[in-house]
Amino acid sequence: MRAKRWGAALLVAAVVGATACGSGGDDSTADGTVADATTVQASQPPGSDDAATASTDPSGPEPGGAASTEVTGTIRVGTYLYPPGLDPHTATGGQPTIQYLQPVYDSLLRRNPDFTFSPMVATAWQYTDDTNTTLEMTIRDDVVFSDGTPLDAEAVKANLERALEKQGDFVRYLAGLERVDVVDPTTVVLHLSAPSPTLELGLSGPAGMLVSPAAFDNPDLDTNPVGSGPYTFDAGSFVDGSSWAYDAKDDYWAPELIGPARLELTLITDPEARFNALTSGQIDIALGSVDQVDAARAAGLDVTEFDVDWQGLMLMDRGGEMTPALGDVRVRQALNYAVDRQTLVDAVLGGQGTATDQIFPASSYAYVPELEGTYDYDPDRARQLLADAGYADGFTLRTPSVPALNTFVEAIGGYLSDIGVTLQIDTVETGFVAAVISGDYDAPVMSFGMEHPYADAQILLVPGATFNPFGTDDPEIDRLLSEAASLPTDEATEKYREIGRIVHDDAWFLPIYRPAGVYFTNPAVSNFEVYQLQAAPAIYGWKIDG
Amino acid sequence: MARLVARRLVGAVPLVLLASFSVFVLLRLAPGDPAASVAGQNSTLEQLDRLREQMGLDRPLLVQYGQWLGDAVRGDLGTSLFSSQPVTTSVFDRLPPTLSLTVCATLLSVLVGVPLGIAAATRAGSGRDRAISMFSSIGLAIPSFWLALLLVLVFVSRLGWLPATGYVALTDDPIGWARTMVLPSIALALPAIGVLARQTRSALLDVMHADFMTAARSRGLSVRRTILRHGLKNASIPLVTLLGLQILSLLGGSVIVEQVFAIPGLGSLAISSVSTRDFTMIQGVVVLTAVVVVVVNLLVDIAYAYLNPKARTA
Numbered sequence: 001m002r003a004k005r006w007g008a009a010l011l012v013a014a015v016v017g018a019t020a021c022g023s024g025g026d027d028s029t030a031d032g033t034v035a036d037a038t039t040v041q042a043s044q045p046p047g048s049d050d051a052a053t054a055s056t057d058p059s060g061p062e063p064g065g066a067a068s069t070e071v072t073g074t075i076r077v078g079t080y081l082y083p084p085g086l087d088p089h090t091a092t093g094g095q096p097t098i099q100y101l102q103p104v105y106d107s108l109l110r111r112n113p114d115f116t117f118s119p120m121v122a123t124a125w126q127y128t129d130d131t132n133t134t135l136e137m138t139i140r141d142d143v144v145f146s147d148g149t150p151l152d153a154e155a156v157k158a159n160l161e162r163a164l165e166k167q168g169d170f171v172r173y174l175a176g177l178e179r180v181d182v183v184d185p186t187t188v189v190l191h192l193s194a195p196s197p198t199l200e201l202g203l204s205g206p207a208g209m210l211v212s213p214a215a216f217d218n219p220d221l222d223t224n225p226v227g228s229g230p231y232t233f234d235a236g237s238f239v240d241g242s243s244w245a246y247d248a249k250d251d252y253w254a255p256e257l258i259g260p261a262r263l264e265l266t267l268i269t270d271p272e273a274r275f276n277a278l279t280s281g282q283i284d285i286a287l288g289s290v291d292q293v294d295a296a297r298a299a300g301l302d303v304t305e306f307d308v309d310w311q312g313l314m315l316m317d318r319g320g321e322m323t324p325a326l327g328d329v330r331v332r333q334a335l336n337y338a339v340d341r342q343t344l345v346d347a348v349l350g351g352q353g354t355a356t357d358q359i360f361p362a363s364s365y366a367y368v369p370e371l372e373g374t375y376d377y378d379p380d381r382a383r384q385l386l387a388d389a390g391y392a393d394g395f396t397l398r399t400p401s402v403p404a405l406n407t408f409v410e411a412i413g414g415y416l417s418d419i420g421v422t423l424q425i426d427t428v429e430t431g432f433v434a435a436v437i438s439g440d441y442d443a444p445v446m447s448f449g450m451e452h453p454y455a456d457a458q459i460l461l462v463p464g465a466t467f468n469p470f471g472t473d474d475p476e477i478d479r480l481l482s483e484a485a486s487l488p489t490d491e492a493t494e495k496y497r498e499i500g501r502i503v504h505d506d507a508w509f510l511p512i513y514r515p516a517g518v519y520f521t522n523p524a525v526s527n528f529e530v531y532q533l534q535a536a537p538a539i540y541g542w543k544i545d546g
Numbered sequence: 547m548a549r550l551v552a553r554r555l556v557g558a559v560p561l562v563l564l565a566s567f568s569v570f571v572l573l574r575l576a577p578g579d580p581a582a583s584v585a586g587q588n589s590t591l592e593q594l595d596r597l598r599e600q601m602g603l604d605r606p607l608l609v610q611y612g613q614w615l616g617d618a619v620r621g622d623l624g625t626s627l628f629s630s631q632p633v634t635t636s637v638f639d640r641l642p643p644t645l646s647l648t649v650c651a652t653l654l655s656v657l658v659g660v661p662l663g664i665a666a667a668t669r670a671g672s673g674r675d676r677a678i679s680m681f682s683s684i685g686l687a688i689p690s691f692w693l694a695l696l697l698v699l700v701f702v703s704r705l706g707w708l709p710a711t712g713y714v715a716l717t718d719d720p721i722g723w724a725r726t727m728v729l730p731s732i733a734l735a736l737p738a739i740g741v742l743a744r745q746t747r748s749a750l751l752d753v754m755h756a757d758f759m760t761a762a763r764s765r766g767l768s769v770r771r772t773i774l775r776h777g778l779k780n781a782s783i784p785l786v787t788l789l790g791l792q793i794l795s796l797l798g799g800s801v802i803v804e805q806v807f808a809i810p811g812l813g814s815l816a817i818s819s820v821s822t823r824d825f826t827m828i829q830g831v832v833v834l835t836a837v838v839v840v841v842v843n844l845l846v847d848i849a850y851a852y853l854n855p856k857a858r859t860a
Binding site for chain 2: 085239241243269270273274276279282
């Protein structure tokens with residue numbers, strides 16, 4: 001049986017959708033792709049002799065520029081995600097989980113805000129064959145776990161094997177990893193069954209975090225982490241489901257990554273309460289919602305905008321199994337012409353978002369700038385396409401919905417009814433995502449966070465993907481994916497863009513817009529950056545004055 | 547009195563059992579799978595099955611319940627299906643904030659509601675009476691969560707007097723504790739103040755026309771003294787009943803107020819447990835709440851017995 005793969009970003013998408021619903025702002029990363037910043041080691045041409053080392057990495061270890069090793073103050077983060085525990089290999093719940101884990105666990109690589117990767121515990125990594133299936137990684141020799149166990153190649157091997165065995169949410173980025181060999185105490189070789197473009201993502205996230213092998217079977221690992229990270233967990237002030245605190249180590253191997261002397265995470269699920277805590281100075285960093293931006297500025301907070309998920313309908317029944325009309329590409333295109341996206345941005349999001357007719361965001365490799373606007377609102381053309389396809393009299397589509405998305409879905413339904421298509425909306429109290437992927441709905445609404453297009457495709461586009469319950473199979477997409485997998489990133493980008501084009505032209509989806517997300521921070525906090533295609537920023541390097 | 551307490555306690559056992567059994571069954575009938583929320587988005591059907599087996603969710607309902615009950619009577623409410631933390635520890639960690647909130651709101655509603663009721667009853671029909679009556683109606687009509695947001699806007703955002711969120715343990719910092727309790731208690735207590743003021747007024751008015759009140763007056767006691775000594779004690783029987791009910795509704799209302807003020811109490815635990823389908827944790831919250839209800843009812847009964855000698859034999 002094939003493993004069901006849900007997007008790790010997905011829950012984030014749902015949470016952000018629910019908390020920051022109606023978020024907005026201009027797309028600040030509109031320049032297309034991140035291709036200019038993709039000088040990552042793993043994308044060296046096969047067989048390249050250029051050893052990737054820390055010194056060759058342009059981004060350096062300090063995210064915000066000038067290095068400051070002064071460790072002072074406390075930064076308090078208001079979080080919105082409740083992690084089941086602090087074991088990185090069983091972590092679930094999407095990317096915000098990293099903020100709970102990074103203080104205590106080091107990952108092999110470090111992901112940068114611009115979607116490139118820097119050395120962390122691994123100082124260099126490169127493919128040593130021409131098929132990108134054998135990755136040699138050099139491990140630091142000066143890192144020790146908090147229980148005194150040395151972090152060496154054996155520990156790395158044991159951790160990767162444990163991550164695969166535990167099958168947490170983040171292990172999907174390690175797809176294809178078959179075997180890890182220890183060459184010497186500072187060298188491991190990863191053997192893949194097939195090239196894996198998401199491997200670096202995996203090694204820089206929870207699946208690539210390193211737990212002391214001596215603590216693998218500790219029954220209290222979830223509340224008593226044993227790692228090599230920059231902080232130690234303050235078990236005394238831990239209240240499950242409410243507060244987590246970490247104190248900086250004074251002998252951490254990479255002092256420049258340490259921000260404040262103490263880091264406190266407080267779970268505040270209610271967006272209004274989070275905002276109140278921010279404006280009254282109880283916390284320093286939190287996800288906000290766009291309707292709070294003016295008040296946040298007035299209160300003197302710093303506002304940082306970032307891209308969130310796309311929202312729209314997933315036209316899943318592309319084979320016309322349940323709704324024969326959807327099997328006709330002209331019908332799916334007609335639906336795309338039928339909705340006035342900008343008006344929905346203005347009406348539903350209060351202007352705080354970006355209309356889009358592709359699922360890949362501007363910062364994705366698969367984004368094609370010139371496709372924007374090709375499905376401009378044109379109800380006459382939509383009706384004509386429906387008539388050409390023989391559905392002038394319309395048909396009915398079905399979607400589940402949750403209260404947070406109701407306004408949005410009903411607005412789409414209004415436009416669709418103009419061209420004779422009925423959108424039947426079932427509000428579900430629980431199990432929304434389960435309904436979306438059940439195959440009981442031909443055009444479910446979704447709020448979906450995208451990341452690496454290869455990973456996106458595994459969730460959305462390939463046969464057997466979780467969000468492809470009707471099993472749409474496009475051999476062209478499959479071919480492009482497997483070609484892209486073994487290419488360096490800059491060459492693979494063309495393939496991903498081709499996939500973006502197919503998905504757009506064949507109207508696999510009815511994307512409407514991308515609501516903007518916002519982070520609010522206390523102005524005393526510096527070095528705060530949002531991360532491309534990552535719902536929650538990493539904790540490294542944050543500083544606070546006073 | 548001891549017999550009364552013993553009888554009430556014995557009577558409470560089936561109540562708690564019934565509450566725990568109903569919620570046990572209801573949770574398992576509701577849609578949603580705790581195994582899925584633990585296993586995460588990456589899990590295969592086999593993993594889910596294995597997890598359900600580990601969690602014991604594959605066994606017959608009555609067997610599961612029996613197992614749970616057997617542990618529960620020994621003080622072990624099981625292990626959270628979501629976070630693997632002991633439920634007993636978690637619910638008792640979360641109890642102090644909720645109890646603090648409920649107790650503060652109860653005190654506040656008594657200290658404000660009863661005097662208001664007395665003030666209204668002693669000048670029935672006057673402008674003062676009408677003003678108090680209007681205030682009570684408004685208090686009853688205002689939803690707690692709205693009032694909470696309004697209070698935060700004024701006292702936190704504008705004036706900056708009090709903290710917006712959180713909870714400080716009484717034992718750690720009594721001043722800090724009081725500061726975190728002020729706004730949530732007011733938000734929670736306002737409807738109860740309205741109810742108590744109205745009820746005090748009408749109970750007192752009923753009593754004031756009673757023969758013994760006239761007799762007391764005719765013996766030369768002052769109006770103030772007749773009301774405080776004789777009137778209030780007799781009017782307090784319906785008030786105590788009402789107060790018992792109000793305490794329970796304050797306990798329920800704290801679920802919402804805890805969200806607004808991000809207080810890590812039982813209410814927020816209940817909400818997060820429901821969203822993760824953490825059956826054992828919800829079960830623990832419900833049982834603990836049921837016990838609190840029983841205790842409150844017992845206190846009400848004891849108060850009856852104190853106030854009304856006729857009730858002592860009940």
